[in-house]
Amino acid sequence: MATIYDVAKAAGVSPKTVSRVMNGDAPVNQATREAVKQAMAALNYVPSSAARTMRSQRSGLIGMITGAISSTHHFEDAGLPEIYLVQGAQRVIDQSNRTLLVADSGGQAERIPTLLQTFREHRVEGILYVAEYHREVSLPASLRDRPIVLVNCFDAQETPCVLPDDEGAQYALVDGLIRRGHQRIAYLTLPEHYVACDLRVAGYRRAHRDNGIAVDEGLVQVGALPSTTHEFDLLWDALDRVLKAEPTVICCANDKMAMRVYGLLRDRGVSIPQQMSVAGYDDYRMIAEHLHPGLSSAELPYAAMGARAADKLLRIISGTTKPNEPNRELVSAPVAWRESVQTRDANVTQLSSRRKET
Amino acid sequence: MATIYDVAKAAGVSPKTVSRVMNGDAPVNQATREAVKQAMAALNYVPSSAARTMRSQRSGLIGMITGAISSTHHFEDAGLPEIYLVQGAQRVIDQSNRTLLVADSGGQAERIPTLLQTFREHRVEGILYVAEYHREVSLPASLRDRPIVLVNCFDAQETPCVLPDDEGAQYALVDGLIRRGHQRIAYLTLPEHYVACDLRVAGYRRAHRDNGIAVDEGLVQVGALPSTTHEFDLLWDALDRVLKAEPTVICCANDKMAMRVYGLLRDRGVSIPQQMSVAGYDDYRMIAEHLHPGLSSAELPYAAMGARAADKLLRIISGTTKPNEPNRELVSAPVAWRESVQTRDANVTQLSSRRKET
DNA sequence: GTGTTCTATGACACCGATGTCATGACATCG
DNA sequence: CGATGTCATGACATCGGTGTCATAGAACAC
Structure with missing residues (x-):
């Protein structure tokens, strides 16, 4: 794969200038900019998120852990609507220029530590913890080392959560x-x-x-x-x-x-x-x-809950939570008659x- | 977060020795090994996959793109069983010590280029391309730059695929x-x-x-x-x-x-x-x-298809495809009476x- | 006792971005 | 005309791992 050095060489500039063209964080001469862009296109250049993550100390990843909790039995059909949660969350997270990393435990609680280890290796910036039905949970301490929002569940520690109304x-x-x-x-x-x-x-x-x-x-x-x-x-x-x-x-x-x-x-x-x-x-x-x-049925608004939870998590990460934002948020939906x-x-x-x- | 340098300092060894303890790729004295392990535990050390990816040029990521194809209308309920595909694929991929990166387009085809760009930035090693129903597709050329397995779809170029029987x-x-x-x-x-x-x-x-x-x-x-x-x-x-x-x-x-x-x-x-x-x-x-x-119903074996597709993709990536492995694989399941x-x-x-x- | 091999370890460079700082070319001002 | 500022750009270090190579000491062979 082409690197920023290849692009720099092809455009006859320094790597730093290529970086500036990509990020627009400093003025670049119009002619130079064009040359760089052409070189990027010609080489089919795509920046490496690994290198960026290393340098910036920000992974741009949000972890979602689903189907996570039940250890006694597998929910055969719970899990299905989770796809809506994923979609709702992903939409919001993509808009913040981040990427959602989904780990589904398939209902096997013993797999969770492995999945969390993976999340930590990838330095996820926050975690969405999804329960398969509205319930109270108690989080493992290992989850408390980064921002987290509970979805479809809550705990005794008032961890931020999003619940159906x-x-x-x-x-x-x-x-x-x-x-x-x-x-x-x-x-x-x-x-x-x-x-x-x-x-x-x-x-x-x-x-x-x-x-x-x-x-x-x-x-x-x-x-x-x-x-x-x-x-x-x-x-x-x-x-x-x-x-x-x-x-x-x-x-x-x-x-x-x-x-x-x-x-x-x-x-x-x-x-x-x-x-x-x-x-x-x-x-x-x-x-x-x-x-x-x-x-006729009352909607369980999974997509909206996923979006709301992602939104809340992103605000916690960026430190821009609203002044009076409650820890617990209820999501409503109209009845489908x-x-x-x-x-x-x-x-x-x-x-x-x-x-x-x- | 603690780095390998912090661990090395705490254990009184060089970073390279810590690396050797983690990867077991060279002999390490038993006493040294213990000291390093203690330091890792004490500092709650988790290696950075970004750094590893950079050095090794292997991301350990597999991309799955779902709900990808329909541009004319949204499939309201197609997509639901996809969670089974994800679960099936994830199980196999986890066993290979890799991580599945799921991108769901939510049926909006125009989002696919963005998602693929993200995949490329993360240097995914291969792609699982999932259609929402059994159909023929024609892949954008931009998808052909790395190993790919089609799931629930096939194309005219004989791209490897996994289909329901x-x-x-x-x-x-x-x-x-x-x-x-x-x-x-x-x-x-x-x-x-x-x-x-x-x-x-x-x-x-x-x-x-x-x-x-x-x-x-x-x-x-x-x-x-x-x-x-x-x-x-x-x-x-x-x-x-x-x-x-x-x-x-x-x-x-x-x-x-x-x-x-x-x-x-x-x-x-x-x-x-x-x-x-x-x-x-x-x-x-x-x-x-x-x-x-x-x-009574004939099963559409999504979990098995996901697993089979992941398996096939991993073999393509590692270059260990079976001699007579067909490009097109059919997955069967018994009838549920x-x-x-x-x-x-x-x-x-x-x-x-x-x-x-x- | 000297040469050879093996074990255990470290120094150093490198992967690909980007932040910091420096520099050269002009433009502007007093 | 010299001082100052702005624009455009590059050199260099750094993020956290790991591959390569070097080296010191111990074990072993002759």
């Missing part, structure tokens, strides 16, 4: 359901004690409270288990229980669950949305758009007739 | 259907003239031929359009047409389409799999496992009774 999004979804005339809103939750579960149930309740509707506790049932292999073992029973409470719409903890509920409802001869509306969470387009009817939710005349109760059919 | 996988799926007693197998295809469409239809036909079954052309209908926004506009009609040919199973071009077909069949009151079996393609676990009933396909008694035709029901 689970409470707000679920609120928006349930509030939207109420505005569409629904009063009896079933909710099949995530596994208990998950951060997202608690937050979303809180949003569900706040939406009821703000609209002056009392929550029938029979309408709220745990719909999933933490184990991925038996994740939906209790869904059948949970669905039976909420149906007993005679809802007009079933909110599912995520789109996967909603997809299953579609099947289960149809097994029971319940048509969607005529006899029962359904809503999801995550807005996985792959699912929500292609289910029939299209699934599709055909699975039917608008009801608030004064009409179709419940009794529907129940007769099934 | 569409023909073989569709053959295996259809052959499996026939072995399960199906004789009238409908096929809703991808958009016409797509590489994968032609290959899969070929597999479908070969499976019939090998089993001595004539293909009823009414059973084969185009099920999707190239436009993503109107991708499935003709699915309704296509489904109607194949149903007229009285199939016992409907093969869909991909899992998304199968998900829609689930909905459409149920609208028609056709139960799956009792009245109609359904099969997909891609084996997107997120869909196939959570549809109800579970969807789930409940959406019902085994039939080959001698019983339930068609007439089923048609009456609907």
Whole structure:
């Protein structure tokens, strides 16, 4: 590969002048500049980031570590939307003239030290630490030696983090359901004690409270288990229980669950949305758009979170954090309304007739 | 950050000796070695890959460019499984003590030159060029200056590539259907003239031929359009047409389409799999496992393709390609059989009774 | 005892950028 | 006309590793 010396020789100038042409940090005669540019083009010159890094002590690299945390089991399908996080972060990072170095542990936590070692060898300027679902983490001390932003997770040390606004999004979804005339809103939750579960149930309740509707506790049932292999073992029973409470719409903890509920409802001869509306969470387009009817869902805004996290990290690195910038940032997204939710005349109760059919 | 000089000073040796301890390329006295190791640990020393790269002229970086090609429109959900490609490639590349540098264009082709420039600045040793669906590409000349392996695509110049075995996988799926007693197998295809469409239809036909079954052309209908926004506009009609040919199973071009077909069949009151079996393609676990009933599907083996491509690229880089290694490699995967396909008694035709029901 | 080989180590240059400082050619000012 | 300043450029050192070569001492052969 051509070096700056080759270019200098070809253009009949010193390497330093070539450097000046590239970086524009000092005046260069127009004729000289042209000669240098021609030489660069002729030799197909590309500057070496290794040499630059050495001289400048700045690598221009940002490390992202994903799929990082679970050691007990592999998440088969978590990880998929991470590509959106990567895209969102990369866009922002490219604009700052830096490069994103992605290390995916593939869910094997034991690989993390190796990946971090690689990051350190490359002198990454900061790290984006991505969890596969909204949760609390405790960072290894070895991660604390450079700027870091947590994505989709938080810790007890108030490390800067970017989180989805689970409470707000679920609120928006349930509030939207109420505005569409629904009063009896079933909710099949995530596994208990998950951060997202608690937050979303809180949003569900706040939406009821703000609209002056009392929550029938029979309408709220745990719909999933933490184990991925038996994740939906209790869904059948949970669905039976909420149906007993005679809802007009079933909110599912995520789109996967909603997809299953579609099947289960149809097994029971319940048509969607005529006899029962359904809503999801995550807005996985792959699912929500292609289910029939299209699934209304609260978006998990991964791309925006990636962008926001990258932005925050870059500001920390450059020391230009905003004065009152909070450590913890919530990212919101609008609800995607599709055909699975039917608008009801608030004064009409179709419940009794529907129940007769099934 | 501590440098090799700091370590040398702390251990009372020369930098070169520290280097020897790290690389083990020359004998070092046991006592000296221990002293150096202690100094490295005490100073939390991590060697600088930039300095190494400069001296050795080897970056240890492999570039992967994804989501790279489409310029006309953004693929909303293509790109998702790419994470598997990344994981598969990364595993192999890590084992070779190299680092994967992923650049995702987010479907914006105009960003590719920038990304390639970054790759060149980092002196990547080779490039994995990933297409978002199986297709022919023509590479920009600027990509030809270093080893490259195409993934999920091929070109006219016989550039080394790794492809999914569409023909073989569709053959295996259809052959499996026939072995399960199906004789009238409908096929809703991808958009016409797509590489994968032609290959899969070929597999479908070969499976019939090998089993001595004539293909009823009414059973084969185009099920999707190239436009993503109107991708499935003709699915309704296509489904109607194949149903007229009285199939016992409907093969869909991909899992998304199968998900829609689930909905459409149920609208028609056709139960799956009792009245109609359904099969997909891609084996997107997120869909196939959570549809109800579970969807039988031919796997698109992204992780394996990523690993194979990385392996091939590393062998090209190291000059250890196998003697008879073909430029083009096909990656196969077994069919994932789930409940959406019902085994039939080959001698019983339930068609007439089923048609009456609907 | 001298020559040869091996072990263990260090001095020094080099990879390719760029920061610092110096210098020469002009232009401007008093 | 000499002092000062600006413009354009180059010499040189430096970043942190490692390849090359030199060297001192120990071990071994004859």
